[in-house]
Amino acid sequence: MASPSQTIVLITGANQGLGYEAVKKLAAEQADYVILLGSRNPERGHEAAGSITSLAKGTSVVPLVIDIDSDESITRAAQRVDETYGRLDVLFNNAGISTAGPGAGDSLREQMRSVIETNLISTAVTTEAFIPLLQKSRAPRLLFMSSGIGSIGNMLDPSFPMYGVDSKPYSTSKASLNMLAALYSVQYGKQGFKVNVICPGYRATRMNGYADTAGKPEEGIIAACDLVVDAEGKSPNGAFISQDNGFWPW
Numbered sequence: 001m002a003s004p005s006q007t008i009v010l011i012t013g014a015n016q017g018l019g020y021e022a023v024k025k026l027a028a029e030q031a032d033y034v035i036l037l038g039s040r041n042p043e044r045g046h047e048a049a050g051s052i053t054s055l056a057k058g059t060s061v062v063p064l065v066i067d068i069d070s071d072e073s074i075t076r077a078a079q080r081v082d083e084t085y086g087r088l089d090v091l092f093n094n095a096g097i098s099t100a101g102p103g104a105g106d107s108l109r110e111q112m113r114s115v116i117e118t119n120l121i122s123t124a125v126t127t128e129a130f131i132p133l134l135q136k137s138r139a140p141r142l143l144f145m146s147s148g149i150g151s152i153g154n155m156l157d158p159s160f161p162m163y164g165v166d167s168k169p170y171s172t173s174k175a176s177l178n179m180l181a182a183l184y185s186v187q188y189g190k191q192g193f194k195v196n197v198i199c200p201g202y203r204a205t206r207m208n209g210y211a212d213t214a215g216k217p218e219e220g221i222i223a224a225c226d227l228v229v230d231a232e233g234k235s236p237n238g239a240f241i242s243q244d245n246g247f248w249p250w
Contacts, residue, residue, distance in 0.1 A: 002085040007033045008137075009228060010081065010088055012068055012126065013095025015039035015048040017205040018145065022092065022221040023061060024052050026228060031058035034085065038077070038095065040067040068095050068122040078129040087136035090228050093123045094145045098170050111169045119173035124180055135191065141235070142188070142195040143227055144181040148242060150174025150199075153249030178240060178250060185238035194237045198224045201244040219243070 002008050009026065013019045014037045023037050037052075039045030045063035052061045066077035081088055100114035127142065134140040149171045154160040165171075178197055185195035200220030223243045227235050240248045 002034065002087065004138075005032050006085075007089045008036070008081070008085045008087060009033060009090040009092065010036040010038055010064065010066075010130070011092040011094050012038040012066060013040075015041070015044040015063075018200050018203060018217050018221050018224075019092075019094040020048055020052075021218045022094070022225055022228070023048075024055060025218070025221060025225050027052050027056040027059050027061050029057070029225075030229060033059040035059060035061050036064040036081065037061055038064050038066045040065070040073075066126070068126045069118055071125060074126050074129045078133065081130070081133055086133075088130055088133035089137040089139065090141040090143070091127065091130050091134060092143045092145070092224065092228060093127060095126075096123070096145060096173075100169065108168070112172065115169035116173045116176065119170075120176045120180060123177060127180075127184065131188070134193065139230070139233060140188075140191075140193045141228060141230060142181075142184060142193055143224060144177055144195075144197045145224070146177055146181075146197045146199055146240070147171075147174045148199045148201075148245070148248055150178055151240065151248045151250060182238060182250070189237045194227070194230060194235050196227055196236060196238070197240045198227065199240070199242045199245075199248055200224065201242065 011019050011022055014023050023035050026035055037045055037049045042065050049061045049063040064077055067073040096119045100111045148154050149162050149167055152175055181197045203217045203220040205217055220243050223241055240250055242248045
């Protein structure tokens with residue numbers, strides 16, 4: 001079981017991209033943390049965790065197999081966390097996709113179904129599985145990785161840089177995710193949870209083909225890591241926080 005002084009953090013989809021950068025930053029800066037690096041693929045998870053271990057300062061980076069599209073995988077991961085640590089202090093729902101996964105067809109129905117299945121439904125199922133473990137924490141934090149193009153306010157604002165972009169599957173999935181987070185913030189805020197949504201900004205990751213016009217991924221996770229740490233308990237509950245713009249409208 002984890003000691004009371006340790007902070008147990010699970011970041012899904014963390015073997016690459018923004019999740020990986022978040023694990024790196026936390027491992028290098030925080031002491032007495034256990035960071036569970038969530039990955040669908042065991043080998044990639046172990047490789048990613050091993051590449052970060054040398055940077056850690058009094059913090060453990062532990063690979064955890066979790067495929068958020070698989071109920072069985074989610075259940076096994078939650079059981080492992082329960083049996084090993086007895087609680088979870090932070091769940092960072094970072095795993096997600098920007099386009100339909102392999103096997104999905106080209107029709108709008110199939111594209112919408114695939115992206116919403118992962119970004120919304122799978123995230124909801126994952127969150128529900130870990131709520132009992134978060135309830136055992138003295139300061140539970142629940143964080144959702146979203147996007148500025150999931151803001152309805154932004155997408156109706158002609159001054160928004162991505163105004164008019166045709167991103168129906170992804171934008172709709174993230175707008176739905178924002179609603180999910182809002183519901184959790186109300187439901188569990190009364191129990192002392194801090195539930196927030198984060199937009200990392202446009203960063204070069206595999207999701208956008210490492211676009212030349214995108215910013216560095218490590219610059220997109222600073223606000224997220226601040227919410228994970230929340231050392232003085234001053235983070236809000238129920239906020240849509242933008243790395244580059246302060247707060248986004250819902």
